[in-house]
Amino acid sequence: EVLLVQSGGEVKKAGESLKISCEGPTNSFDSYWVVWVRQMPGKGLEWMGVIYPDDSDTRYSPPFQGHVTISADKSTTTAYLQWNRLKASDSAIYYCARGVVATTIYLDSWGQGTLVTVST
């Protein structure tokens, strides 16, 4: 069983910066993609972007491009999701997941989620 462990919940104010993390298993971390998914309160899943930790190849979904930064450190087997200036609308649960490439990417293991609360 692959275990992705995410950092704890955060309470921030609008305009502040934030970096949350997702730690993966030591073996094979750099052989899979890591995907970040947003779930706003009472809403569905949204694909934010994906990173391949081995070479940091990163791709963002258009709604998130320019507002978040996805990064990874393969030496610590940790992926990150970062905001420079939070908005109240960033309040959500953020999940990381391991992406396995077949003909398409499927997400076979998920972190427990990080709840981010942003106040105005």
Added chain:
Amino acid sequence: SSELTQDPAVSVALGQTVRITCQGDNLRSYYASWYQQKPGQAPILVMFGKNRRPSGIPDRFSGSNSGNTASLTITGAQAEDEADYYCNSRDSSHLYVFGSGTWVTVL
């Protein structure tokens, strides 16, 4: 279109069969994967590729594809199957998108 369309909710009697559908133009070219999410929990993968189930997922779950529609079928639905189900696939820009989700009620 890069959107995946799902019915918001369906219901099924205990032990009966329910089909959850996902429509999108790119499903003619790419397989969908399916995720189950129970309230307060992280999603889990229940189906991927051409009708492939991860280990630990009961065989009452099956998948199929026809034209622009991917389907997840639960044959003999159980109370523990009550959850949101999301499809996911590649879109025309080679990124990925989730469907809007279907809540399954087991009566």
